[in-house]
Amino acid sequence: MPHIRLHDPDTGKYQDYRIKDFGDLTIADWYTITNPPIAEGVTELEASYELIQRWVSIPKAKLRRMRPADVEVLMSALGKMLGEATKAKMDEFTPEATFTYADTTYTVPQNVEADTTFGQWADLNARLEGLTVDADMLPVVLACLLVEQGKEYDGADLDARIDAMRALPASYALKLTAFFFASGTRLQDVMNRYLNSRLMFALQQLQQELTALQPDGDGSAPSTASQS
Secondary structure, three states: EEEEEEEOOOOOOOEEEEEEHHHHHHHHHHHHHOOOOOOOOOOOOHHHHHHHHHHHHHOOOHHHOOHHHHHHHHHHHHHHHHHHHHHHHOOOOOOOOOOEEOOOEEEOOOOOOOOOOOHHHHHHHHHHOOOHHHHHHHHHHHHHHHHEEOOOOOOHHHHHHHHOOOOOOOHHHHHHHHHHHHHHOOOOOOOOOHHHHHHHHHHHHHHHHHOOHHHHHHHOOOOOOOOO
């Protein structure tokens, strides 16, 4: 795993900071860096500080006290890593019919419409409906669509398989999910339903907050009639 040697403002000495190239990241690592998303309205510089902190685990206060040249080295490396992630999602990719990870070989559906079962999509819909964190979507999709070679999908041990998927290389997972989206409309439809349900939930939460702000919290609209 590569290192970057930087001047440490606390000790006054040079220190090696371990960084992960995109090819070294797992799904869990990727979501540690990218979630929650950077808030809107944050400057590009502040956003870079936040992403570097998540990626290299340097406290933001310490990062601010580092030499400008050192921070520029980190930003350049971060930009390279994020560029590789974007390329992984954009490049045309056709997976092999199987792939092996951690001594387990999985069958990869080459057509998500024809090579999957009703049970897989039923479980995927059910699990997405119960999600409270968007970052969990990718391992859920992969756990439902990938099946151990030589076995039929039966929905057993789904929680354990979702946890196992978090350890998959992020580069392969992003490419594979992009392939699933491109190979049919079913996954797109499922994700659209999930995103719409999340939007409705957010609107309901907002309505509850607005209702609570009204006089006496009784839910009635404030009167504009004049008093006689």
